[in-house]
Amino acid sequence: MNFSIYDFTSFNQWIDQFLRSVMSPFWAIAVEMVIIGLAILLFYALVGLFLVYAERKVCAFMQNRVGPNRVGPYGFFQTIADFIKLMLKELITIKNADQLLFNLAPFIIIIASFMAIAAIPFAKGLHAIDFDIGILYVIAVSSLGVVGILLAGWSSNSKYSLIGAMRSGAQIISYELSVGLSLLTIIILAGTMQFSAIVEGQANGWFIFKGHIPAFIAFVVFLISSTAETNRGPFDLAEAESELTAGFHTEYSGIKFAFFFLAEYMNMFIVASIAATVFLGGWMAFHVSGWNGFNHIMDFIPPFVWYIGKTFFVIWIMMWFKWTFPRLRIDQLLTLEWKYLLPINLVNILIMAFVVLMGWHF
Amino acid sequence: MDQTALKERIMGLVPDAEFLENKQFLTFVIPAEKMHDLAFKLKFETDLAFDFLFCLSGVDMVKFLEVVYHLESTANKHQLELKVRTADRENGAVDTVCDVWRTAEFHEREIYDLLGIRFNHHPDLRRLFLEEDWKGHPLRKDYVDEVNIVEL
Amino acid sequence: MKEVINLPVKNIEEEEYHINMGPQHPSTHGVLRLVVSLQGEIVKSLKPHCGYIHRGIEKMCEKDTYPQIIHLTDRMDYLSAHINNHAVCLLVEKALEVDVPERVKYIRTIVDELNRIASHQLWWCSFGMDMGGLTCFFYGLRDREKILDIFEESFGSRLLHSYYTPGGLMMDIHPNFQKGVKDFIKYFRKKIKDYDDLLTGNIIMQLRTKGVGIISKEDAISYGVTGPSGRASGFACDVRKHHPYGVYDKADFKEILGTAGDTFERYMMRMYEMRESMKILEQLIDNIPAGDYAAKMKAVIKLPAGEYFQRVEAARGELGVYVVSDGNKTPYRMKFRSPNFSNLSALDHISRGVKIADLVAIGGSLDYVIPDIDR
Numbered sequence: 001m002n003f004s005i006y007d008f009t010s011f012n013q014w015i016d017q018f019l020r021s022v023m024s025p026f027w028a029i030a031v032e033m034v035i036i037g038l039a040i041l042l043f044y045a046l047v048g049l050f051l052v053y054a055e056r057k058v059c060a061f062m063q064n065r066v067g068p069n070r071v072g073p074y075g076f077f078q079t080i081a082d083f084i085k086l087m088l089k090e091l092i093t094i095k096n097a098d099q100l101l102f103n104l105a106p107f108i109i110i111i112a113s114f115m116a117i118a119a120i121p122f123a124k125g126l127h128a129i130d131f132d133i134g135i136l137y138v139i140a141v142s143s144l145g146v147v148g149i150l151l152a153g154w155s156s157n158s159k160y161s162l163i164g165a166m167r168s169g170a171q172i173i174s175y176e177l178s179v180g181l182s183l184l185t186i187i188i189l190a191g192t193m194q195f196s197a198i199v200e201g202q203a204n205g206w207f208i209f210k211g212h213i214p215a216f217i218a219f220v221v222f223l224i225s226s227t228a229e230t231n232r233g234p235f236d237l238a239e240a241e242s243e244l245t246a247g248f249h250t251e252y253s254g255i256k257f258a259f260f261f262l263a264e265y266m267n268m269f270i271v272a273s274i275a276a277t278v279f280l281g282g283w284m285a286f287h288v289s290g291w292n293g294f295n296h297i298m299d300f301i302p303p304f305v306w307y308i309g310k311t312f313f314v315i316w317i318m319m320w321f322k323w324t325f326p327r328l329r330i331d332q333l334l335t336l337e338w339k340y341l342l343p344i345n346l347v348n349i350l351i352m353a354f355v356v357l358m359g360w361h362f
Numbered sequence: 363m364d365q366t367a368l369k370e371r372i373m374g375l376v377p378d379a380e381f382l383e384n385k386q387f388l389t390f391v392i393p394a395e396k397m398h399d400l401a402f403k404l405k406f407e408t409d410l411a412f413d414f415l416f417c418l419s420g421v422d423m424v425k426f427l428e429v430v431y432h433l434e435s436t437a438n439k440h441q442l443e444l445k446v447r448t449a450d451r452e453n454g455a456v457d458t459v460c461d462v463w464r465t466a467e468f469h470e471r472e473i474y475d476l477l478g479i480r481f482n483h484h485p486d487l488r489r490l491f492l493e494e495d496w497k498g499h500p501l502r503k504d505y506v507d508e509v510n511i512v513e514l
Numbered sequence: 515m516k517e518v519i520n521l522p523v524k525n526i527e528e529e530e531y532h533i534n535m536g537p538q539h540p541s542t543h544g545v546l547r548l549v550v551s552l553q554g555e556i557v558k559s560l561k562p563h564c565g566y567i568h569r570g571i572e573k574m575c576e577k578d579t580y581p582q583i584i585h586l587t588d589r590m591d592y593l594s595a596h597i598n599n600h601a602v603c604l605l606v607e608k609a610l611e612v613d614v615p616e617r618v619k620y621i622r623t624i625v626d627e628l629n630r631i632a633s634h635q636l637w638w639c640s641f642g643m644d645m646g647g648l649t650c651f652f653y654g655l656r657d658r659e660k661i662l663d664i665f666e667e668s669f670g671s672r673l674l675h676s677y678y679t680p681g682g683l684m685m686d687i688h689p690n691f692q693k694g695v696k697d698f699i700k701y702f703r704k705k706i707k708d709y710d711d712l713l714t715g716n717i718i719m720q721l722r723t724k725g726v727g728i729i730s731k732e733d734a735i736s737y738g739v740t741g742p743s744g745r746a747s748g749f750a751c752d753v754r755k756h757h758p759y760g761v762y763d764k765a766d767f768k769e770i771l772g773t774a775g776d777t778f779e780r781y782m783m784r785m786y787e788m789r790e791s792m793k794i795l796e797q798l799i800d801n802i803p804a805g806d807y808a809a810k811m812k813a814v815i816k817l818p819a820g821e822y823f824q825r826v827e828a829a830r831g832e833l834g835v836y837v838v839s840d841g842n843k844t845p846y847r848m849k850f851r852s853p854n855f856s857n858l859s860a861l862d863h864i865s866r867g868v869k870i871a872d873l874v875a876i877g878g879s880l881d882y883v884i885p886d887i888d889r
Contacts (some may be wrong), residue, residue, distance in 0.1 A: 021545035058648075059648075062649050063648075063651075063652035063653070064648050064652055064653070064656055065634065065652060076591070103582060106570065140733050159531065159533045163533075163555065163870070167555075232595055234646065234718055237871075241540055242540050242541040242643060242644045242645075242873070242874050243541065243870050243871050244645060244870070245539060245540060269766055323648065323649050324647070324649060324712070325646075325647060325716065326642065326645035326646045326713070326716060326718050326719045326722065327645060327646025327647075327718070327722075327871070328718055328721075328722070329721075329872065330555060330871065331869070331872045332718075332721055332722070353518070366848070374764075382548075384820070384821065385820075386822065386823055387823065404769050413735045413736065414735050414738065414751075415734075415738060415760060416738060416825070416832060416834060416851060417823070417836055417851040418851075419836050419847075419849035419851075421838055421846075421847045421849075422847070429554060430836070432823065432834070432836070432851075436735055436749065436750065436751075440758070454736040461737070463736055464733070464735050464736040464737045464738075464859070464863070465736065465738035465859055465860075468856070468858070468859035469855075469856075473853075476572075480608045490564055490565065490889060491564055491565030492565060493566070500570060500573055500846075501572060501573055507701075512525075
């Protein structure tokens, strides 16, 4: 049923064997690492540029506007022009700021999002590393970003930044729970934490359909809490531009600001791809068990297209509610997490465990 | 309460008030030292109930400075204009009414800033619009500022 | 034995700190500076610092003739420019006892109401933005554009019109004016439902605003909070109803009073008011009588010695103009009682004990226009 041309495993093995045949194993691994690093960096830059453009177009669509339409066809090169502008801008040094931490913070944030991307499978065999605890790794790494935000807010020596950082600290640590627990619901169903195994497990139907109502509830909870974790949408209290001017990155300028900006979009991409992988089957085509002809046709569509399509669908939903909802207040934000999402999640896990135990899932 | 009854009532409260002819409002000139007592009575006596101070202005009348209170009763729908004159130009002082009508706090600060009338017992009498080290009070008739005011 | 030195222990949790919101801050809608004392995120007290764009309009008025003053009033509350003009025109007409033609009264009332809707639309934009819903901004501006187009066609300008003159109007309305207004009402009746769908009915918006920033009726009156903000507390302060001018006495409209006095009520008052304004427009637009667009006035307008006061209902509350005239062509003293100035004075009282986010919402619901505060 699977098409071998879409399977990257043999391609990877071929590169590995070729490298090992021309150089010692140590250098082969070193070269592979560099290739992977460059590939992820390139992918990162492209996705970042495209997401900024996509957000501006989606937002323009929501707001009866045209959006960027001057630089290049349909304004496609607008983000490149913006990026050049940000590169050329002056880096303002803040008096009395903690220079080391101030300069370190953007890197911490961007490295956290870099590390998370490594574990995500883009197609069969197309992932940098396939941990057997992939989900745990991604959750752990993506929450490193909060350290960067806290450092940025603390070291800026500005009260607005500090308030923003404190808000985001409370927010991200709280919503981390819901993200983890909603993924745990699916781990119960899948029986594994390995991303490749989770995707393979959805060959006869995506988990959001297989897992009945609990899986759907988990998906909704994941969407809400992951939006909160990326400081976006109605949960952008850390920036809250009408309250705190720009929150934790008030004092940043030029390329350092661009790092925060890019990291926000990459974090959105990462949570969207986790949602796509865990709930919507990742690169797995849409299959209905029994309909072999239909499944066969679906398999013609390359897995990478499936993956990107699902990810952007989730991203589109997140953009949709960012541009429709007003912002929550900090106490309401925490109430939502601790009084609603967390209990719902815990009960949901019990129900899911019961469903799996009784074998009621598809 | 109609105009004549109201006039009688005010004259009863402050016998030495001076009545001024004015087409629009009943206007009285109140001695500065009696203004605060009168303000209390105007607001809290139920047949008067002037609870809305809708305008508070200062006027430089060259010989003296004047504070003008425009009052309205939201319950009884009658209006009143009161004037308080300072004894002299330089050390003009009037008792504050911002404990009676809270809106007076900002209006009095504005008058202090622009006309230099001091309000006794005001909780926070600072300049409102201009900087603390500004010299003079711009709305006075003898104010000259060759830098900032362009004469046409 | 060593003496024990008791160092003063500072309780960090009770320590207050100050932040400056403004003069450049996204939520103060201009150059207002609020020095906010905070304890964590809770606002302990707040001191407004005004004067960043104080232009001394009252002083300037003392040097200008009455027709010239009209151009200055545009620049106070630039969002209700027509209404400000109206106040000075009415004052001059009252002082000179001029009877303006009925046509002028009708047109002025209609234009005032259009201006009020445009102002409330912009308020809705910025309120949405203060709450974090950026999309509102573009919806409101899109609809405001329709009104500005009508203004541009008839009066030649979009923001600062100076359309009224003492005794009448600068020029007659454009032949398309009536049709334009009727089209706009038809259009906006549909679009105002979008406003409700997008923001009013939103659960987050309701959670953020209900029960936040309450001002009681007594306090509203005492602080002189007028306009929709005052009416939200139940303070019946609509000048159009209580001291009618123009042809408001001929129009049938309700003065809607709130009870809660919170941010949500202030929001709702303006939403109601837009609908009421459309009702007034519908009643008047077909009945504009024929006639002159201005009464005969002397070339040089001199007000008889004395003092005059005129109140009008601007979009943000009661605008009062107080003039002391010495019989010259320029006023001796001119005072504007601006609605925003009094509304601002209540901000400290309203916002004690709320969070920063609430402070922004309260500020949005009081709807400042800073040039009107500073004058």
